[in-house]
Structure formats: C-alpha cells, structure tokens
Amino acid sequence: MNSPVQQPDCRQFARQLADHLDAARAGQVPAHASMCAACGNRLKLALGLGGPLAKRPEFPPQLKHPDVLAAIHQKVIDASERSPIGQAIGAAMRVEAIGDRLPWPVQTLRVEILEHIQAAPHRQPDRNPPLVLVAGERRARFRRRLAPASAIAASIALLAVFGWRAGRSEGTNEDVRIVFVPVSELPAVMHPTAVLRQAVVR
C-alpha cells in the first residue's frame, strides 16, 4: 500500500488526525475518509495500532520485589549525601576530639589565623611616604613593629566577638567565655571551640 497522495484535503486530514480518530472510535466516519481511500486506510491503520499501543508490557518479577523499595531509599540517601548540605552535615557529624587534638574547626581556624599573620606584614600598606619617614623615623619604626602584633590581636578579638554574637543569635543560653591564647597554642577549654567554629563558618 502506498502513502496517501498529499492533496490539500489529505494534508488537512493528516493534521486533524487526532480529532478524526476520536470520531472514528465513536463510530462516525469522517467524510474525507469515506471518499479518499488512502486517508481511509491511514485512519484504519491508526485505529488498528491503538490496540497494541494500549497493551501494557510484561512486568518483570523484580518490580514486585521488596528490594525495589530498598533501592529507592538508597537512591534518596545517595542523592542527599552528594548534596552540599548533605556534605556539610556529614562533615559536622565527624567532628571528634582525637587525643589532645582539637576538632577540625579549631584546627582550620588556627591555620587560617596563621596564614593571616604570615600575610599581614606584606599586605600592610606603607602609610608613610619617604619624606615623612625621614622626619619621623623613630615613630615609623615603632609603628612597623606594632603592625603584626596589632593585626594578630585585632583578628583574634574580631573572631571571638563575632563568634560570640553569632552564638547568641542562634539561641545559645550558656555564658560565653572568651579566652585569649597565643595563636600557636590550643585553648585549654573546649567552649571557645563552638564560638570560634561559628565565626569561621560565617
């Protein structure tokens, strides 16, 4: 059987095939289909394919197996763990003190502070133009010596205060003790860990 000749009426018929199928299923023969053998054939073919198209495939036995539900749950777990929030939660759950080492937030913070300190003298802009340096050499030298120390103190104080504020805003009821220690030493108490950790995260 050949394809229908594409006359204007046949093209129109093809475009409206969905409506003609509905009509044909209701037992109404579209006028054009009764006059044009090719389109009549096209309509019958589409109708005839309706049965196989509506036939459901054979369902595999594993579809009914309880393992399918378990596999779905596993997919949910995998997707959750891969997400950024899942990874953050996973990391937070792994925070444990190992021997005398503190949890990672403190270690991370210490590394960050040390990096900051190392970078501070280089980043510190020379505010004294050469002429002023000659005029106030002693004062300028004193300022240069003071710069690293003040940067350390300022960064620790800022982190501690910011962390304390953050802790307060999240409903921390415990009194916060701010303990200042040299950055090369670990704090002797655990409580500042929480304060500093929040400061780092934010």
Next chain:
Amino acid sequence: MQLVPDPDSDLVEACRHPENEGFEPAFEQLFLRYRDRVYAIAYRVTCNSVDAMDVVQEAFSLVFRKIDSFRSGSLFSTWLFRLVVNCSIDHRRRVRARRWQGGEGLEVAVETAADPGASPDTAAEAQEFGANIQEAIGMLSPKLRVILALRYLEEMSYEQLAATLDLSLGTVKSRIARAHLALERVVRERFPHLENVAVAGGSYGSSA
C-alpha cells in the same frame, strides 16, 4: 482549577511529613499503587526493561525527595507522570551517550505481555506483533513516544495530556497526529507485514 478530588491526597499529605511515623506506609502505598503504570510508561519510552526499572527507582526517589514541591491544586498522578516522562527522557539520553562513547549500538529489547487466554500460536503471533510495534515505537523520537504512551496506556484525555506535559491543547493534538504519521511511516517502511494486520483490526467504532 481542580474539578476532581485527588484520590491520593491523604497519602500525599502523609508523605509531606518525613518526621512522622505515617510517612513510610504512605510512601509504600503510593509506590504499590503506581509502580506498574510508571513502569509501563518508562518501558514505552526507554524500550528496555532494565532501563525502565532504573526509571521507576529514579522517579520514586524524586517523589520521596521532592514531594514538597508538588502543589495540591493538581492531581498527584499528573505530577508523578510528568516526573516519569522527564526521568525516562533523561535516562535514555544518558544511556545513549554512554553506549555511544562505548561504541555499542542501542538495542531494543522487547517484551510484551501475552494474552493468557489465547492459543499458543495466536499468543506467539500476538506477542510478535506487539514486539514489532514496540520496536517501531522505539524508532520515534522520545516526545512522540511519550505522547503515545500517555494517550494509550494511561488513556489520558487531551486536557490531561496538556496538564501533564505542560502543553497547549493544540500542541497535544498536533503531536498525537505527528506520532501517528511517524508510526505509520515506520510500519510501512520497516514492518510492511504489520500494515494489513493493523488495518484489518482498525474498524470504526473500536474503543482502543
């Protein structure tokens, strides 16, 4: 506007609260209620039993995670079938890319349910006929497969198709017409022996 009350609304509501004990039985109930229909659609689009099973798992894992994003103004089934359609198309795309990279062809494994009441010869013929039709469907584009699957397997009206696929009514009708014309072409070119069988079965007034 929702004209029909959603028969799944209670289960869906329970699934919105994973912290409650009712979550798991409700989710399981939804899964049991829809797994066959989801599989059938996925199979029509992926043309492969293993891939269809993957789609079933992927679709229900999305239901599990994203049910909060389902708005109660529409039917749950409409939302679910849209997920299944998207998962099927995505899955097929991924599989094709993987097989293409691996230098493999895209085989079409076909399994169609045999009629248990039919004689062995008739059953075998019917199965072969169904298998050929599925193979022909596999040669259509995913969009055309999807519309045929939802129209014939789910017996969706044009309005339901429009809601599920987020299309206008005009586009739905046009796509159904295109799907039939494309299928007709494939049958004529690749499976000419099926044409007479199909035409003989296509009498006016048939409800399929």
